[in-house]
Amino acid sequence: MAILSRRRFLKIGAGAGAAATLGSRAPSWAGDFFGPARPGDRLERVPTYCDLCFWKCAAIATTRNGRLWKIEGNPEDPLSRGRLCPRGTGGVGAYYDTDRLRTPLVRRRNRGEDEWVEVTWDEALGEIAGRLQRLKAEHGPEALAFFSHGIGGNFLKHTFKAFGTPNLVAPSYAQCRGPRDVGFQLTFGEDVATPERTDIANARCLVLLGSHLGENMHNSQVQEFADAVGAGASVIVADPRFSVAAGKAKHYLPIKPGTDLALLLAWMNVLVGEGLYDREFVAAHGHGFEAFAAAIAPWTPEWAFPVTGLEPAAIRETAREMARHRPATLVHPGRHVTWYGDDAQRSRAIALVNALLGSWGRRGGFFFPASFEVPKYPYPPYPHAGRPPVDNPDGRYPFADLGLTNGIREATLSGRPYPIKAWFVYATNLLQALPNQEETLRAIQALDLMVVVDVVPSEIAGWADVVLPESVYLERYDDLNTEAFREPFVSLRQPVVESPDDQRPNWWIARELALRLGLEAWYPWRTVEEYLEARLAPAGLSLAELKRRGVVVGPHRPITVEEGHALEFPTPSGKVEFWSNQLAEHGFDPVPRYTPHPEPPPGYFRLLFGRAPVHTFSRTQTNPLLAEAMPENEVWINADVVRRSGLANGDAVRLVNQDGVESAPIRIKATERIRTDCVYLVHGFGHTAKGLRRTVGRGASDAQLITRYAVDPLMGGTGMNVNFVTLRAGAGKEA
Amino acid sequence: MARFGMVIDTARCVGCMDCVIACKTENQVPEGFHRDWITTEVSGRFPTLSMEIRTERCNHCDEPPCVTCCPTGASHVEEFGRIVLVNHEQCIGCKACLASCPYDARFVHPDGYADKCTFCIHRVEAGQDPACVAVCPTRCMHFGDLDDPQSEVSRLLQSRRHHALLPEAGTRPRIFYLS
Numbered sequence: 001m002a003i004l005s006r007r008r009f010l011k012i013g014a015g016a017g018a019a020a021t022l023g024s025r026a027p028s029w030a031g032d033f034f035g036p037a038r039p040g041d042r043l044e045r046v047p048t049y050c051d052l053c054f055w056k057c058a059a060i061a062t063t064r065n066g067r068l069w070k071i072e073g074n075p076e077d078p079l080s081r082g083r084l085c086p087r088g089t090g091g092v093g094a095y096y097d098t099d100r101l102r103t104p105l106v107r108r109r110n111r112g113e114d115e116w117v118e119v120t121w122d123e124a125l126g127e128i129a130g131r132l133q134r135l136k137a138e139h140g141p142e143a144l145a146f147f148s149h150g151i152g153g154n155f156l157k158h159t160f161k162a163f164g165t166p167n168l169v170a171p172s173y174a175q176c177r178g179p180r181d182v183g184f185q186l187t188f189g190e191d192v193a194t195p196e197r198t199d200i201a202n203a204r205c206l207v208l209l210g211s212h213l214g215e216n217m218h219n220s221q222v223q224e225f226a227d228a229v230g231a232g233a234s235v236i237v238a239d240p241r242f243s244v245a246a247g248k249a250k251h252y253l254p255i256k257p258g259t260d261l262a263l264l265l266a267w268m269n270v271l272v273g274e275g276l277y278d279r280e281f282v283a284a285h286g287h288g289f290e291a292f293a294a295a296i297a298p299w300t301p302e303w304a305f306p307v308t309g310l311e312p313a314a315i316r317e318t319a320r321e322m323a324r325h326r327p328a329t330l331v332h333p334g335r336h337v338t339w340y341g342d343d344a345q346r347s348r349a350i351a352l353v354n355a356l357l358g359s360w361g362r363r364g365g366f367f368f369p370a371s372f373e374v375p376k377y378p379y380p381p382y383p384h385a386g387r388p389p390v391d392n393p394d395g396r397y398p399f400a401d402l403g404l405t406n407g408i409r410e411a412t413l414s415g416r417p418y419p420i421k422a423w424f425v426y427a428t429n430l431l432q433a434l435p436n437q438e439e440t441l442r443a444i445q446a447l448d449l450m451v452v453v454d455v456v457p458s459e460i461a462g463w464a465d466v467v468l469p470e471s472v473y474l475e476r477y478d479d480l481n482t483e484a485f486r487e488p489f490v491s492l493r494q495p496v497v498e499s500p501d502d503q504r505p506n507w508w509i510a511r512e513l514a515l516r517l518g519l520e521a522w523y524p525w526r527t528v529e530e531y532l533e534a535r536l537a538p539a540g541l542s543l544a545e546l547k548r549r550g551v552v553v554g555p556h557r558p559i560t561v562e563e564g565h566a567l568e569f570p571t572p573s574g575k576v577e578f579w580s581n582q583l584a585e586h587g588f589d590p591v592p593r594y595t596p597h598p599e600p601p602p603g604y605f606r607l608l609f610g611r612a613p614v615h616t617f618s619r620t621q622t623n624p625l626l627a628e629a630m631p632e633n634e635v636w637i638n639a640d641v642v643r644r645s646g647l648a649n650g651d652a653v654r655l656v657n658q659d660g661v662e663s664a665p666i667r668i669k670a671t672e673r674i675r676t677d678c679v680y681l682v683h684g685f686g687h688t689a690k691g692l693r694r695t696v697g698r699g700a701s702d703a704q705l706i707t708r709y710a711v712d713p714l715m716g717g718t719g720m721n722v723n724f725v726t727l728r729a730g731a732g733k734e735a
Numbered sequence: 736m737a738r739f740g741m742v743i744d745t746a747r748c749v750g751c752m753d754c755v756i757a758c759k760t761e762n763q764v765p766e767g768f769h770r771d772w773i774t775t776e777v778s779g780r781f782p783t784l785s786m787e788i789r790t791e792r793c794n795h796c797d798e799p800p801c802v803t804c805c806p807t808g809a810s811h812v813e814e815f816g817r818i819v820l821v822n823h824e825q826c827i828g829c830k831a832c833l834a835s836c837p838y839d840a841r842f843v844h845p846d847g848y849a850d851k852c853t854f855c856i857h858r859v860e861a862g863q864d865p866a867c868v869a870v871c872p873t874r875c876m877h878f879g880d881l882d883d884p885q886s887e888v889s890r891l892l893q894s895r896r897h898h899a900l901l902p903e904a905g906t907r908p909r910i911f912y913l914s
Contacts (some may be wrong), residue, residue, distance in 0.1 A: 026845035036763055037857060070760040072870065085874045086753040092760050109782035214749030219872055226747040226873035242777075244749050249788035254782035613751035625759055628766060629752045638781065672781045 029624035030096045033067045036379055040078040040316030041065055046496040047074055047550020049481055052087035052094070053616045054150055054172070055195060055219050056481045058551040059084055059091070061474060061496040068095050068474065068497050077551045078487040079195065085217040086614045086629065093625035094472045095497060099456050099693050101469030102501035111445060114690055121504065121512070124466055129516035131449045132163070135421050141165045142387045143421040145408045149428035151472070154479040155510035156380070156426050156453070162514060162522035166385040167420065169403035171433040179717045180337045182399045183347025186580050188360055189570035192333045193369065194735075195485055199560070200224035200332075202364040205325035207318075209260050210351070211334040212243040217337070220485075234325060236318050237265055238310075240608065241636065241680050242673035251318050256720065257307050257678050258597040258607045260563040262307040264349035265299035265594055267319045271356045272296060274316075276323035278358030286355070288579025288590075295579075295591035303351040307594070326357040328364025336611075341710025341719035344399065345592040348580075352592070353727060355576045358672035361567050367559040369484035371554070374539040377531060380521055397716035398586045404716040406709075407433055412443040422449040426506070427470070431459040432618035432684065432701065435709035435718050453509060456622050457691030469503045471495075476505030477528040480535060480546075488554035490539070492532070492546040507531070588714060597710075599677075599723065604658065604724035605637075606678040618684040618703075621695035632699035633685040634669035637727075642670035648728055655679070655725040657705045662728065666700035679725060718732045737880040738797075739816035739854055740909035741868070742888045742897070743790060747875035750775060750788035753874070754867035761855060762868035768842050769851040771867055787914065790867065790876065793817045793840040793852040793855070794900065794908030801832035801841065801849075810849065816880070818856050823848040837904035883911060 024035060037043075041064050050057045050071075058077030062069045071091045075082035084091075104124035105116035119127075135143050141164030146157060148170055150412045152325075156665055157168055172178075181191035192198070200206060201212075201224035229235065229248050237246040238253040238260065246252045255263060271277045272293050282289050301312035308315075322329045331353045336345050352426045357363025391407025392400050393416070412420040423444070434440050444450055444463050452464035461467045478493040507528040514523050527530040541552060558564040571577050584590040600606050614620075614629040621627055635655065642648065649670035655663040664686050686701025710719035750773045758770050771792035778785055792803075799819050802810045809825035810832050812818070821832075826848035833841045833849065844850040855865035859878075865868065868876040879886035884893075891897075895913045902908070 024765075024846050027767060028763070029759070029766045030763065070757075083870055083874075085754045085872055086751050089753050089760065089870055214751065217751055217872075222749060222751070223872050223874070226749070226875065230744070230747050230874075242782065242784050242786070244786075244788065247784075247788070252782060252784075584777070592810045613749070613753075614756070624766065625756050628759075628769075629756060646830065672777060672779065672784055673786075675781070 002531060011492045029093060037064060037069075046494065047492070047548070048474065049491045049493045049550070050084060050088045050091055050494060051150065051152065051493070052091050052620065053218075055079060056151065056483065056491070056731070057084055057088055057219050058491045059088060060550065065215065068092055074550045076549065076553060077491065078485050078489050078553060080219055081223060083219070083223065084212060085219045085222065087217065087616055087620060087626060090614065090623060090625035090629070091474065094455070095474050096624060097622050098454065098624070099581035099622040099691060100472070100501070101454060101461070101467060101503065103469060104502070105467040107465045111465070112441070112463045116467070121502070124468060125509075125516055126513050128449070128451055128466055129513060132422065132517060132721065135448060136163070139419055140386055140396070142167060142385060142390065143419055144424060145169065145390075145412070145420050145422070146424045146426070147171070147405060147408070147430060148426040148429055151479050151481060152473075152506045153163065153426045155507045158522065159510045159514040159517070160424065161382040162519045163517060164383045164385055164407055166387070166389045167403065167408060168390065169391060169405045169408055171405050171428055171430070172403040174404045174406055174717045175338055175433055175435070175720070178338070178400070178402065178715055179343035179712055180335070180347040182344040182715045184333065184351045185508055186344075186348055186399065186582060187351035187355060187571075187577055192366070193484065195483060196219055196333065196335070197366050197369045198330055198332060199364050199367050200330060200649055201227045201229050203233055203328055203330040205236065205322055205329040207236045207322060207329065207331040208245050209238045209263070209332070209334065210339070211332050212239065212245055212610055213332075214244040215613055216335065216611045234321055236321065240675045240678050251321065253314060253318065254309050255310060256673060256675070257608060259308040261342065261346045261349055261592060262304045262594045263301070263315065264346065264353055265592065266301045266304035266315050267322070267353055268296045268349070268356060269299045270316050270319035271323060271353070274320070276320060277356035278326055281327075281358035282356070282578075285569065285576050287571070287573040287575035287577050292578035292591050299594065307596070322353075322357060327359045327362040329357045329359055330354070330365050331357070331359075338712075338717045339719050339721040340597050341712050342595060343717055343719055343724065344712050344714040345589065349592040352578065355578065360576070362564060363560045363562045367486065368565045369486070370488045370557045370559055371484035372482050372488040372490045372539065372554050374480055374482050374490055374535055377535055387418055388416060390420060397548050397712070397714065400715040401604050405430070406711070406718050407716060409439060409443045412446055413439065418544070421447060422599040423447055423451070425450065425452045425460055425464070425620075425682065427454060429458040429618045431462045431463070432703045435703070435706040435720050437704060438707070453506065455503070456619070457689055458618070458688065459689045462689045462691070468509055469497040469501070469531070470509070471503040471505045475499040475503065477507060477532065480532065484672065487556055489551055490541065490546070491499075491551040494547055495530050512716070539586070539623060600724040606721065606727050607655070607657070607702060607705055607723045607725045608678050608721055609683045610679045610680065614681040615684050618687065621684060621687060621698075622692050628695050631695075633666065633682040635666045635700065636669045636671055636674045638674050638676045639670045639672055641676050642668055645727060645729070647727070651689065652728070654728040655700060655705055656728050657707060658724045659707045661705055661707055663700035663705055664697065736814060738886055738909070739795065739818055739859065739878065739884040740881040740911065742877045742911045743914060744875040744892045744913045745787050745789055746913065747873040748790060749786045749873055750910045751872065753870050753872055754790045757866040757870040758852070761858075762853070765845055768844070768850070770850070787912075789912055791838065791900070792867075792910070793819060794906065794910045795840055795854060797907035797909060798905065800835040800837075800906060804831045806831065813856070815856070816854070816859060818854045818859075820853055820856065821849050821851065837901050837906060838908075859872040
């Protein structure tokens with residue numbers, strides 16, 4: 001009856017001439033903006049590029065009567081090819097998110113109490129600048145560390161380079177893809193980069209090791225994966241979990257977690273032992289192949305059987321399948337690869353299998369990406385840092401080529417090799433990104449100052465002294481995107497709508513802070529439009545053109561050997577390093593070796609985590625559209641295990657790790673799709689920050705349970721799949 | 736007059752829900768409701784499993800029980816493409832159609848009328864694909880005239896193995912899944 005009365009109300013409202021959009025009683029994820037499009041609506045399309053993840057797809061946002069309506073892919077964009085992923089489509093929700101930070105905040109009392117005083121931008125920036133100047137005077141500019149994620153950090157990074165600190169880090173290295181890029185550099189002299197140089201679309205055989213494309217929604221890769229599957233490519237998946245990709249595989253290998261390196265060694269053993277590798281490629285471009293072949297001789301499929309749990313016949317058959325399709329066989333390098341602490345060597349093993357298959361530089365393998373040449377802004381040189389970066393003292397991790405977040409944390413705690421007294425954090429929720437939250441919190445407590453720039457009141461913002469609310473990507477300009485890919489391109493992010501409250505774009509924050517720090521010389525431009533014009537003009541482009549088109553694509557250049565690109569290997573030997581003298585010189589295995597990893601004690605399961613297509617890290621859970629699509633995570637447990645434990649699908653349990661750390665309640669997904677020795681959950685849930693009202697208390701956080709981590713001796717990455725959990729039943733939702 | 740339908744390639748679909756979210760924004764579907772959804776069907780025992788992931792919605796049946804059971808005529812088959820629609824003004828929210836639909840494709844909109852997928856008729860009339868089809872990053876969805884033997888959907892049905900959902904319900908659904 002209530003429904004009928006509402007309809008009566010509506011009819012009356014409509015009769016009185018009120019717009020139906022205003023009369024609706026429907027709960028909307030878009031504030032008071034509601035109702036389907038009507039003839040005569042004023043539509044405006046504004047090109048920009050997405051910020052829901054680091055892929056940076058070019059998009060076109062549509063406003064209706066001045067209000068943000070929808071976002072679609074830009075058809076001219078080589079990354080999105082006109083189609084966004086679900087997060088990009090749901091980017092509308094980032095703007096309408098009711099949990100957004102609205103105004104600058106200064107901590108009221110103790111750190112971490114999440115109690116704030118609202119202040120003006122002038123007060124907030126004045127406070128930060130004053131404290132940074134005192135820090136510089138007392139400890140030197142190097143005592144400031146900058147943590148960031150994504151292209152939005154560019155202007156702040158510029159400010160802090162001008163300030164004089166070399167301590168600029170991002171979790172995307174030591175907590176994500178760093179080991180992969182080191183493993184490939186050691187082998188081919190070049191890394192896989194981002195977006196990855198993988199020619200998935202043309203692969204005839206695609207091999208995925210724990211890399212769950214389709215759940216990991218890197219747009220171009222997922223599109224190409226569908227193309228490859230559609231074209232009948234042979235997919236081989238090794239994963240302890242029957243992933244979405246496994247559902248499309250010709251060969252699914254239910255590998256025991258932590259043994260991927262053993263499988264890779266056995267594959268190499270078969271490829272070499274049966275003479276299936278690309279002899280021509282190896283003869284022309286290989287360095288140290290004979291020594292390599294001798295080193296891998298012991299790693300037979302029979303040896304790998306009890307290690308991996310995979311039948312020797314299956315290992316041989318999949319190796320032969322890879323060889324049948326070479327060089328169009330792509331053993332995917334993955335992206336989030338910080339698993340066990342020997343990740344750079346495992347990534348090198350992936351590089352070596354690809355080398356045996358001759359897929360480097362080839363169609364269906366790894367292409368040579370092309371980028372649009374847009375010169376950097378002609379800034380004055382940065383001051384020479386007085387001290388080297390603090391994160392990797394004495395080159396402890398000799399192959400680390402970017403800063404280590406965990407190294408900064410360690411130096412903050414120890415004060416060695418010199419003290420770190422301030423953290424400035426941009427768009428990365430360090431409490432969910434770094435392993436061992438307790439270490440992070442102790443480091444924060446040791447600081448004189450922590451500033452966080454974010455769009456929502458994340459956990460890390462809750463521990464800050466000053467919180468600066470950033471405009472979401474739909475409200476701001478950012479730096480140009482010129483990532484190298486299949487085609488050279490340049491794309492623009494520009495405002496579609498105005499910020500609803502007192503949020504400001506990062507370029508403005510970076511510049512205003514710099515002016516207060518006396519760094520005017522590094523900000524010769526006054527507005528970001530001036531900066532963008534100055535960068536675009538030497539490339540023969542204009543801001544007006546970019547604003548109109550969103551993306552400009554340059555002429556195609558050869559990106560594969562087939563298209564005429566030369567093979568070059570910028571390694572010390574100038575060749576593909578099957579045997580690595582660099583590694584030998586530093587006391588590491590010149591050819592990867594398998595070392596067993598500790599296994600879960602009885603009653604415990606290895607904790608694995610991954611991605612869902614509708615969320616990015618821990619930063620999208622309050623987006624109303626994405627939260628509705630996936631409001632919480634579940635813990636995947638093998639259905640037999642659930643039955644034997646007297647539990648049932650949908651029951652709430654707590655996960656308790658080997659150190660006694662207990663998670664929030666999480667519902668069980670009892671499934672055939674996972675082994676019995678591990679459990680799996682999607683990263684990014686289990687939020688504890690009270691300002692994240694839409695998501696706080698929903699699901700569990702893997703990051704909380706990752707108290708242990710295994711540091712990669714080559715490059716300092718933190719292997720995080722080394723924690724074990726048991727189930728504590730009867731965990732009803734807390735009152 | 737066309738007879739619109741969809742052909743969905745489950746081999747390509749990864750179940751990412753882009754179709755679901757695009758529908759929400761395109762049609763401003765209120766919070767808590769959705770016109771399309773993802774179903775994942777798993778069979779077998781680990782590790783010998785098979786899995787089909789499907790994007791599902793109103794099947795715009797040739798024999799739509801939601802239309803025949805509607806007491807006011809609000810549920811109807813329109814002329815342009817035989818799309819099953821609901822006239823909001825005529826609907827009294829009695830839910831007979833919700834009960835009659837074998838696919839559970841309908842819900843009562845908070846404003847009091849039965850709501851569901853419209854095949855984005857406002858887009859289709861303008862020569863565009865429905866929003867879900869247009870955004871799909873795996874390009875697993877195809878939309879077109881099932882009566883036109885030259886259409887992409889007809890050609891796919893002629894050349895690929897396919898199935899529909901609950902054919903035993905006798906409603907003659909017009910969404911087909913390639914396997």
